[in-house]
């Protein structure tokens with residue numbers, strides 16, 4: 001089926017340009033509602049073929065960002081490009097290349113699934129027969145195509161909404177809270193569908209205020225808090241940088257520059273690091289050295305009325321310094337260790353060790369609190385094994401994304 005939704009083949013040169021260019025490019029985006037600064041200098045990239053999770057608590061500014069991306073709201077300052085097109089310069093072209101699913105969107109209830117899709121296919125002026133069949137197959141709604149929409153479950157309605165935004169074969173999907181209010185099965189189905197859409201070459205931007213909701217499908221994330229982007233990039237890369245910060249701090253050093261300087265995520269995360277020499281070269285803190293580059297960077301610079309960019313808008317930089325005390329204090333971490341034999345004996349061996357803050361037995365597992373990096377986990381395990389304890393399971397207490405979220409945010413809402 002995918003031929004109808006897989007996009008046209010590109011020439012080699014064009015394909016190369018596309019591979020290098022971020023599909024979504026947000027630069028210094030700022031917006032105000034009345035006196036409320038809702039978005040403050042938000043900058044990030046989403047590369048082609050990524051599933052980008054835009055995570056933040058209620059009121060953080062996710063929907064406002066999305067509405068700008070979807071051409072429904074003109075930004076007060078900053079720039080957003082979708083597939084190389086500026087949303088304020090050519091909104092019609094942007095609309096053709098995106099499929100936008102708002103949160104809590106309604107569906108027409110009194111028609112069948114097929115009629116619903118045919119109606120929108122007509123509205124979008126796409127040849128409805130082939131495309132509707134393809135969408136029904138992709139969303140797995142073919143079996144219930146004659147069902148009245150009103151009788152469908154929430155999960156099915158959500159898939160139908162996704163089907164609707166696929167009809168014009170957009171390159172980019174922008175989904176506002178696509179999994180909220182869904183039961184676990186429906187969430188898994190949406191997740192699988194997103195993975196399939198990615199395999200068809202779509203770039204997917206989704207927002208969520210529930211961290212674990214779709215985190216397992218995201219290739220990269222951005223965390224928004226009180227209108228500021230706290231961090232963005234591939235999950236593994238952010239985790240590695242936090243680990244470097246922790247390691248340095250565990251040894252009483254300042255965090256290494258590469259772990260915290262502006263530009264340590266985003267552009268570099270997508271392979272667009274500024275060269276060290278020649279045009280576009282940058283100083284270690286990301287400032288361009290060539291005057292033309294300075295001009296270009298100023299063209300991207302702070303919007304009028306919004307002042308200089310606050311340092312922590314640029315990444316983990318200030319997160320590792322004063323602005324994010326949670327990071328600079330190094331959060332205590334926990335690891336759950338399962339052992340053969342008596343857990344009390346294992347707890348006794350670990351308790352009081354260097355960097356160990358507390359040890360408990362919960363449901364037969366030894367829960368060890370510690371300060372430090374993953375190296376500490378290895379040391380604990382090594383110590384137990386050398387002492388003759390059989391270690392059968394080691395599980396850091398939180399998943400990676402939860403840990404990152406807790407470390408880089410302060411739990412503030414606006």
Ligand SMILES: Nc1ncnc2c1ncn2[C@@H]1O[C@H](COP(=O)(O)OP(=O)(O)OP(=O)(O)O)[C@@H](O)[C@H]1O
Nearest residue numbers: 033038056057058059060061062063064065209414
């Ligand atoms: N049209 C508007 N007029 C005034 N204030 C608004 C408007 N739209 C949003 N806001 C305010 O802007 C802030 C950010 O809202 P936004 O909807 O972007 O957040 P969000 O991260 O999507 O939150 P949620 O998950 O609750 O949807 C909130 O304080 C909200 O009340």
